[in-house]
Each structure stands twice: as C-alpha cells, then as structure tokens.
Amino acid sequence: MRLNLKAKQENTYDAIVVGSGISGGWAAKELTEKGLKTLMLERGRQVEHIKDYPTHSTPHWELPYNNQVPPEELKHYEKQNRTGYTIRQSSKHWWVKDTEHPYTEVKRFDWMRGYHVGGRSIMWGRQSYRLSEMDFEANAKEGIAVDWPIRYNDIAPWYDYVERHIGVNGINEGLPQLPDGQFLPAMEYNCVEKEIKKRIESKFNDRMMTMGRSANLTANHKGRTQCQYRNMCMQGCPYSAYFSTQSSTLPPAMATGNLTLRPDSIVTEILYDPETQKATGVRIMDAETREFKEYYAKIVFLNASTVGSTWILLNSTEHFSDGMGNASGELGHNMMDHHLGVGAWGIFEGFEDVYHHGRRPNGIYIPRFRNMGGATNQPNFIRGYGYQGGASRNGWKKSVAELSIGEDLKKEVNEPGPWEFGMGGFGEWLPYHENKMALTTDVLDKFGLPTVVFDVAAFENEYNMRDDMADSAAEILEAAGLKNVQKWKDDPNPGLGIHEMGTARMGRDPKTSVLNKWNQVHEVQNVFVTDGACMTSAACQNPSLTYMALTARAANHAVEELKKGNL
C-alpha cells in the first residue's frame, strides 16, 4: 500500500499536457511559467532541437536520388505522399508510415501527420492570420451549426500575446476581414509582385494584395536568429528562425524547471472519478515497452491534434459509453479542413533583367473579398476564401525539347525563364454534422490500438465556392495583364489542407457542443481541448495562430480557476 501510494505520488503532477506540437508547446509554456508542475506526453520519438534534424543543412546533391524516395519505400507512405511535397529524402522522417498507422476512408481523407516531439510545428506552413469578428459571428448570423461562444475581443489580446512571442512578419492593412497584428517587419515583394499588386488594386475596388504573414523571423528575436532565406524550413531550422515547439515554446517551458517531457507515451484514455466528476489523469501505453502506466494531475490539456485529441476522448469509455464529453453527440462530428487545389497561373511579360537573391519562405496574400456585404455577396455560396501565391522566375527558358545538346546547353540553362505568377485559394469549409470521424477495432495500428474511420465530404457550398475561386483567380490575373492565364481545379480532397478542425467544437450549449468558451469539456471541466478540434467554424485563414491564442487563453483561465479552487 505504501509503495503504491509512493508510486502514485511520483506519477502526480499539477497538469498534464497531451501532445507537443503547436498548441501543446503553448500549453506547456503557459502552465509551467505560471508555476504548475507539468508533464508533457508525446506519443512519438524525442526530437532535440537542431541535433535531431538530420537534413537541416544538407545540400541538394547530398540527398540521394535527386531528393526522390524510391517506389519500394514509398509503399509505406501511400497516403502521406498524397500531398506530393512531403515524402522526400529531405523530409520523409517527419511523416508517419501508413503501413504502421493505418486508417479507414469511407471517402478519401488525407490525414497527414508525424509522431515526434514538436509534431507538425516542425513541418507547418507558418502562415499566420487572425480570424476576424465576421468569422466569429458568421455561424450565428447565418444559422449554420452553432454559434462560437467567443467573439474577436475575447481572443484579440491573446493574438497579441502569442504574436509577440513567436515572431510573425507582416503588414498591418486595417482590413475588417483580416485584423492587424503585432508584426515584425514584412518580407519584401519582388519587383513583379509589386507591379501586379499595383495593377490589381487599380482595377478592383474590393480586392487587394498584401505580403504573406508568416512565423519566420525578419529580425533577431528572443534569442533566435533571423531568417537566412534558405527556404528549407521543413528540414528543420538551425537558426531557430521559424516558430516551432523546439525553437520557441519548449525552451522557456524547460527553463522554469517545472516541465517533464515524456516522449514515446501514447495516451490511450483519460482517467475519471465519477464522484468528483473530474478527470484524475491519463493512461498511457509506453511505445517502446508497450506497458501501460497512469499519470495523475489536477488538469489535463488535450493538444494531440484534432484527430488525436478526439481519438482519446472517444476512447475514454470506462465511464462514458460514447466517449468522454460526448453527451451532445457531436464529438467526432463537424470535421472541417480548408479546401484548396484551385487557382490560376500566368506569364508576366517584362522585368526581363530583374532576378532575385535568396529563397523567401513566404508569398503574397489576397485576403477574402466575397460575402462581406453589399456587392461582394454571392448568390450561390456563403463565406469566402483567400489566395496565396507569388511571382517567381524558376529555371531556364527552354524546355527539354528546345535545349541544345553539347557546350551550348551549359549557356542556354543560364538564360532564366519568364516571370510567372500563380495563386491558389484557401476556402472555408462549413461544419456539417455528417462529416465525421469514428473509431474502429476492425483495423488496429502497430500497437494494437483502435484506428480512425473518416467519412468527410465537400458539399454544394464548397463546390460553388471553388468555381468562383478558379474564375476569380483567372479574372484577377487577366486584369493584371498576365498572359497565357490558366486555371486549375482539383478535387477538394478533405485533409489535404492539413487543417483538420472541429471534431470537439466549442459552443454555448452543452447539448450541441463539446467544449465551453474556455475550451473546457462541458461535462469534465478540468479537461481542456485547445487544438484544432475546438474550432466551431473554419474561417478561411490558416488556423495555427488561432490554436496558439486559444491555448494561451485557456491555460491562463485554468490557472485562475485552480487558484480559486474551482478545478
């Protein structure tokens, strides 16, 4: 008995954070800085900053096979390779093997993820935009799904707070649909983008172009070095020049002395005491030894990613037959992503002597211009989309057919090709109850654990919006004088935006939502979910910055409530 008590004491913390990615790192930083002894559990392997980024400074020619992964090896990444840009020699180690971590697709669903300390904060696209008041109001105004339980003013100070810490570059434009922020100096347009911006803004009253807002440092910041314009971010940055858990949130959390990080720890369920109606901790499977262990705490933060956190709640069935926090029946439902793979491209004639130096890990942004009142309202879809893109001058002028062979080839490849400009849309996906994930024991992963079944689709609003995204992109480029303008429009494959959201949504009513306005599970108030699962609507902005702000806000609330004795 004494031994058990001692063991329990050793496994007891003030707080447990499940997951070490973008939001988990923030939870750990905030909770430890406020004095809580915190255990961070990560299901994947340890990754130490820089030391464990095997290709962070590998030049292209040292990557085998022109950076391609052989077909035999690709068989392990059949789904992870659907992006077309992630399974390379330079970055394949950041993505799970589908053969080890299977899932089921009622309809195609591209679930892109890596299991390691830092999670997707290592591979993310770094675009950082605030949601606006119109995003938080939209569901209520239009009678879609449920109302967000917060408004822009609730989150604005937390956007300020996280932007100041992580370092986001950008330009304040004073737009209602894209709030200003606490920005480092913006990255520069190239000459062609400057000209195209001028032309777009002279031709359209409702559209403008701004520089992409990204979590890359344009100045030295909090002990981190500014961007060196290598554009090798996904290989890991030895300068700490972009935000990741390792570069930005883990160091201050560690410095408090309050953090214990335990990798290889797969949380299988949340422990619950029916008497107090609170969670008491979590059960984990050690990924190395396959042994189960229990850890205890006063509060639990779920930051295991949208699908991961939802999996844990759905799998916590000891006291909840349909999963913890699922009294509403909404847990696992309302899955959203951003739909992309639609846009336009063209040739820009001119600026033939202009070239560039460096590889800018950022592009231009055309903020939403649809359904913002008056003439911007559309007859056949609601909400909107933004475009991301840029002008570039890649490679040489001639095609493989046109190039000479012999000595002349070496000269011809040094004649740069034309300037091109391309942009692709990021569209808002509405929350539909029927878009869902569930667990199955028919297919088990390599640990013998239940796996996920996805049943997610796009509907009329998304398809109509996509038509407009392609047409408007071409219209903008033609108005800007580009030549040979061509549209593209792929299928809206859910998951491919790698912005899965919404499966444990926030709301005002426990009957129709999983989380309250502080990201607490309605029925188990000392469990907080602050990753993408909490999103009540998707908006069209890249969402990670919002997860960070909501996490910091929820952590602050959790500590206040603990102090008051309410948790």
Add this chain to the structure above:
Amino acid sequence: MNKSSNTLIDRKEALKRVSYLLGGAISAPTVLGFLNGCTASTASAKGFSPEQMNFLGKVSDVIIPKTDTPGASEAGVPKFIDDMIFIFWNEEGRADFIAKMVAFEKKAASELGKPFTEASAEEQQNFVQKEHDTVFGGNVDWDAPRPFIWMMKELTITGFFSTEAGMTQVLQYKLVPGYWDGCLTFEEAGGKVWANP
C-alpha cells in the same frame, strides 16, 4: 473580360510546363511499353554492366560535355541513370529503356562501323546529334513514346543539375543566401540561373 481564353490546364500541358520549369525533370517513365523486339540485355537485375555504364557515360557526355566545368559522366550522371532505371522505374519502363538502348547501340555500331564506345569523340558527337535532331529538330511529338535519345536527354539533364558540379559550377547555388532581394538585376544576382530557386 475574356474568360474563354482561360482553360483548365490538361495533363499534357502540365507535363510540358514542368519540363520548362525544372528543365525536364520528368524522370518517371512516361512512355508506354513499346518494345521493338529487342529483349536481350546484359544488365543484371540490379544495374547496368560496366560496359553499359561506359556507353551511357559517353552518350551523356555528348549531351553535357566537359568544358571548363565538368561534364555529365564526371559529375556522376551514369550512376544517377542506373539508380533511376533500376530503383525507380517499373519493369515495363526499364525493359523499354533497355530495349531502346540496345537498338541505339546497334544502329550506332552499324553506321559507325565499330562500337559506339570505341568511336572517336567527334563520331560519337555527330551520331548523337543526328539522333537528337531527328526527334527535336522539327515539330516535337509530345504524345509519342519516348525515343532513347529523349529519355537520355531528360535523365542526363535532370541528373546533372542535381549534382554538385551541375548546381554549383554550371548554375549557381547558395545553401545559405543570408538575405532576400526580389528586385536586383540578373548580373547583380551573379549572372547565372539559380540551381535551387
């Protein structure tokens, strides 16, 4: 605004465009099986024989010769081709490549009166140039099965510009550019195309 000029880009156009942008980085065999009776190969299951590697090196050196900068074989192109054909290409594409390679060798030997690899540099150059111009001299048929010279040209260019010599000596490359400038002249940027834009 004339929207009819905007067409959804089709696959063929996309392939062509990729070949513009990346200088022919279409390394997957786009050819369909098109065997012309030649099945013989001295290649093992794992790779080309030393003789075949020598032959591929000589052909690639006509496509990208050594000048004041290294040529294809010195930069490592034959090894790259060997890897692509035997590790990346499927059985069908591999058989097609080998059959066409054997036919190319035979045709060269009959026209030159000796094996291609034993011909003088000038003879090799003239033969490859003639084959090249037959395919690329007039209207190029992007839909036709790829002839050997087409595949070799793509593989040589793709391989060469993924090597250190191709990227740093013929083109230019900076692992750590240090700063971004999107408005300087081509000369100010070094007067060469970036290998890795």
